[in-house]
């Protein structure tokens with residue numbers, strides 16, 4: 030699987046990349062977001078939401094598992110960390126296979142619900158303001174999306 034790596038040197042650069050992605054996503058797109066605490070997952074999601082036209086402020090969904098925002102398309106921001114080792118079915122399929130855009134943090138904890146085709150995004154801390162953002166598209170739709178994003 031091909032991966033694309035982008036270096037950002039500031040919060041703003043990460044936001045800008047995510048914003049552009051937000052302008053390009055389509056109904057049903059699934060994105061997973063991985064990275065340590067402070068890597069920039071929330072920052073990235075905020076930029077993506079802006080690009081989607083979400084006006085409300087996006088913050089971490091840790092204590093709610095899923096937050097829905099309305100933009101050009103619905104945005105479903107999920108943080109399923111608390112579902113580790115749990116068999117709880119919170120109706121993910123409705124969102125994941127719905128008409129909105131899903132951003133899933135800690136997707137490995139609900140692996141059985143996460144489609145094979147998706148864009149996996151990993152953010153790595155490289156210095157105070159340096160981050161490495163790895164994009165791994167699985168499936169034609171996401172290869173196209175990444176090419177548009179980087180063009």
Ligand code: ADP
Nearest residue numbers: 037039040043066067068069070071072158160
């Ligand atoms: P997470 O949700 O992964 O825990 P946050 O997005 O909440 O991370 O926090 C990332 C922090 O790192 C913010 O304080 C942000 O300003 C800072 N930061 C510094 N450089 C960058 C960068 N290049 N990209 C994203 N965030 C950055």
Ligand code: MG
Nearest residue numbers: 070071072089
């Ligand atoms: Mg966060």
